Amino acid sequence: MSLPPGEKKKLSESDICDLYITPALKRAGWDQFTQIRREVTLTPGPIIVRGNMSSRNKKKKKFADYVLSWEPSLPVAVLEAKDNNHSIGHGMQQALGYAEIMQIPTAFSSNGDGFEQHNKHPSSGEDIETSLSLTAFPDPQTLWARYKSFRGIEDGEQTLLMEPYHDDGSGKEPRYYQAEAINRTIEAVAKGKNRVLLVMATGTGKTYTTFQIIWRLWKAGAAKRILFLADRNILVDQTLVNDFKPFGSVMTKIGSRRIDPSYEIHLGLYQSLTGREESDKTFKTVSPDFFDLIVVDECHRGSASENSEWREILEYFKGAIQIGLTATPKETKDVSSSTYFGEPAYTYSLKQGIEDGFLAPYKVVKIDIDKDVEGWTPPPGAIDDLGNPLEDRQYNQKDMDRLLVLNQRTKLVAARVMQLLNATDPFSKTIIFCEDIDHAERMRKAIVNAAGQIAIDNPQYVRRITGDTKEDGKADLDNFIDPESKFPVIATTSEMLTTGVDAKTCKLIVLDKTITSMTTFKQIIGRGTRVDEEHGKWYFTIMDFKKATELFNDPDFDGEAVVIYEPGNDDPPEPPDPPIDPEDDHLELPDSTGITKLVVSGVEVEIIAERVSFIGPDGALITESYREFARKQILTEFSSLDDFIRKWNDADKKAAIIQELEEHGILLENLAEEVGKDFGDFDLLCHIAYDQPPLTRAERANNVKKRNYFTKYGDEARKVLSALLDKYADEGVRTIEDARVLRLDPFDEIGTPVEIIRDVFGGKEQYEQAVRELEQQIYRQADG
Known part of the structure; x- marks a missing residue:
């Protein structure tokens, strides 16, 4: 298209795309409907939290003008467009940033005069960056060949990669990191690798990612019979009815007796597939080559341990492709996910998720209680509430609610939790992590008393959800994680809610539990990381009474997974193997540890320090309002x-x-x-x-009125400007800059917006000039 000199520079960026860039792509052979995607949001931008306030930093939103794909599931290049007042290569740095996170080799920039190309994988003698005319844009075959070379994909491996995603018709498609995790896994399988590990932070959609991996492998015929393994009943049930629903009638949940060979997609609990007796080993009701693919959810737990009976399932089906999923790979001398599955094919961390804006940031309220920090030594001859003598020694924070129960301390924690909730929203979903089941029950009682009238009016306001609550506990858990269910609001627990529970509306996590395991800590923090815009969940708060959040300072908190050559003795015990009832999500050890707790009433306790921190731009905690x-x-x-x-x-x-x-x-x-x-x-x-x-808005408006500024206008114009000034005093400057304000009272008594602009002011330009002059009067004193 040819325009007169200078006219091209008057075009908008969108016009440049429509008139120059898109036609050039189409001429090069790119299909407008299947290979060219316009205005693609890669990340929404991070959420900023300060005090009780939050906002999204849209300046850091990543938004690609064009993403070019060989197939819809295989992006190969990104292009950044600018208007013609910029140079051809002005958008290259942006494009390179997008190409980096998408792990693709080619980035382009254009202003409509031509293209600047950056090739991360040049052939011998080829320049990294080159300038191209509008007629010389590379065709799809060229960029696909470059992509394959960049990713190390052989010709014989590409068929599997080109299998499309499942499309439910809603327009939903994988986020950039989900697409990368899916494609990295498919690539590994295409290369013949049968052990693949994906590390993705809690809340980033591991199950949806898993579904798309299974769907593509299943549809491509690379895996006909598939087993999805989890160790929580709720994980299986959620997966069955949510992300895996499109499998429909070919999918089943495995019972405790046999595997039905008439189904292709099987979802099962470790606990229902194995046991100590040979007769309990349901997985052996089919041959070792029955499953082509096994996906192991939360593989940092039972399957990571070599001596776990659960591992024998994976060993039995060792010929199958096995994919491990985890947010926190368990890496110690004794237990290692990566030793079994290999190095992660892809990693998407909590830090990256928060930086991109897909995960909720957090603020941390650290609270010190005097008896925890300073310790407490019983006076000579002191006894507990049952008359048992107290040992003459100092009890400290690690002893609280494990060996020694100070009833006033429990009440103090509950009161502080309710104080925070009442100051923000007493109906914010909250999980309180306690030392054990006994502590969780005492905390439930303390919260009831601290909540007062709220607990009276709403008997389901706080519930203990632990491994021994059976049917009531399952119902409470289902209601707690359901965004549409108001109650229970507060759940007290010890282990049951540490992992795998999709409580996306949880806004407060209370730590009154000694935590030394990084794996456990990461999983607990993950309960709050989901963003739920529909229900106003943008960030979450961590209230720490036991110094657990000091683990944030550990470089390993969001670092690379490495095997640590020391025993993991501080980790909590693995779940019972097998549990008594395979259908129970029974992850808590009973309180019969052989240690009798000493319960003491009447010992005064108080909070001696509080500190509030927020996650900063570099991922570190900072104190800033x-x-x-x-x-x-x-x-x-x-x-x-x-x-x-x-x-x-x-x-x-x-x-x-x-x-x-x-x-x-x-x-x-x-x-x-x-x-x-x-x-x-x-x-x-x-x-x-x-x-x-x-100055207040009213003070500024009154200052304008005192100057008799309106005398230069006619009666009708004075009425309009005076009313605009009143609107400014009530609502602010943005209201008077919007011409739609003229539809409101009292302007509608003067005329319609068109009549006011045309007849009272003489046209749109004159009306806008009058508003600008009014604003100058409002802010005149700012000129000094």
């Missing part, structure tokens, strides 16, 4: 007060500046919560960033 965060961001954009005032006054619409700041995560309503709701946007920003004394 929302005000401090906003100040830093504003100063990044506007280096001085003069700079800010100049740009504010020069802006045709102040809303543009406000929107720019919002993209950095600065929400004006959050600042209003900090400073006051009567102040305008300008004053909030100047006060927060530059320590200027703020």
Whole structure:
């Protein structure tokens, strides 16, 4: 397409795409409907939490203008477009960032005049970056061949890779990291590898990713009979009715007696497939070559241990492809997921998930109790509540609720939990992790008493959910994890909710449990990492009474999985093997450990210190208020007060500046919560960033009225501008910049919006000029 000189530079970026870039791609042989995807959101941008406030940093959103695919499931290149006022290569750095996270070899940039190409996998003698004309864009076969060479894919392996995803018609497709995990796994299988490990943080959609892997292998004929193994009944049941539902009638849940060969997709519990007696080994009712593929959920637990009876299932079907899934690979001298499955084919960490914005960030409230920190020594001759003598020694934090129960301490923890909930939302889903079942029951009672009228009005407000609660516990657990079920709100537990439970609306995790195992800690933190926008879940809070969150400071918290050459003695015991009832999610050891707890009432306890931290940009915990965060961001954009005032006054619409700041995560309503709701946007920003004394919107409006500014206008125009000034005083500058305000009272008494703009002001340009002049009067004192 040819335009007169200078006209091309007037086109928008979207016009450049429509008129130049997309036609060039089509001429090169790219199919517009199956191979070219426009405006692809790769990541939504991280959520920022300060105080009780949160916002999303849209500036860090990753949004690709074009993703080019050989098949819909196989992206091979990314292209960043710019308008014609930019150079051809201006978007290359963005494109390279997108190519990096998608692990593809080719990135392009264009302004409509031509293309700049970056090739991560050049042939001998080939330049890494080259300039191409609009007519020289590479065809699909060229970029597919480059992709195969970059990923080490042989011609004989590509058929399996080209099997499409399952499409349910909703438009849902895998996120970039899910697509990469799926393709890395398929590639490994295509190369003949029969042990594959995927490490994906809790909340990132491991089960959905697993479904797409199984679906593609099953549809391609690479695996006909498939076993999905888990160690929790709820994991199997959730998978059956949710992500795996498209398998329909070819899928079944294995019972405790036999495997039905008439089905192709089998979901089973370790516990129902094996046991100590030969007659209990249900998996042996079929031949060792029966399953072609076995997927092991949460493989850091039983299957990682060589002496686990559960491992014999995998050994029996050793000829099958075996894929291990975990958020926390267990790596000690004695137990190693990677020793069995090999190094991870793909890893997506909690830190990366939070940075991308797919996972919820957290704030940490660390609380020190005097008897925990300073210790407690019973006075001479002291006895517990049952008359047992107390040992003459100092009890410390590790003893609390394991050996020594101070009833006042339990009450204090419960009261502090309810204090936080009442200050935010008393109906926020909460999990309290306790030392054992006995502690969980005492905490349930303490929460009931601390909740007071709420617990009276709502008998299901707090429930103990532990391995011994049987049928009631299952119902409580189902209701707790159901976003549509209000009750129970608070669950007290010890081990049962540490892993595998999809409680995506959980907003508060309370740690009153000694935790030294990094695996257990990661799993517990994972209970809160899901974002649930529909139910207002953007972040979660961790309330720590036992210094468990010091594990955040360990480099291994979100580091690479390595085998640690020391026994994992601090890890909690593996689940009983096998449990008494294979249909129970029985992960807690009973309290009959041979140690009698000493229960003591009447010992006063108090909180002696509290610290609140937030996850920072580098993943480390920092102490910073929302005000401090906003100040830093504003100063990044506007280096001085003069700079800010100049740009504010020069802006045709102040809303543009406000929107720019919002993209950095600065929400004006959050600042209003900090400073006051009567102040305008300008004053909030100047006060927060530059320590200027703020004026309220009403004060600014009154200052304008005192100047007799409106006398230059006619009667009708004065009425409109005076009403706009009142709207500013009530609602702020964004309201008066939106012409739709003219539809509201009292403007509708003057005329329709069209009549006001045309007849009262003489046209749109004159009306907008009048609004700008009104804003200049509102902020005039800012000029000094």
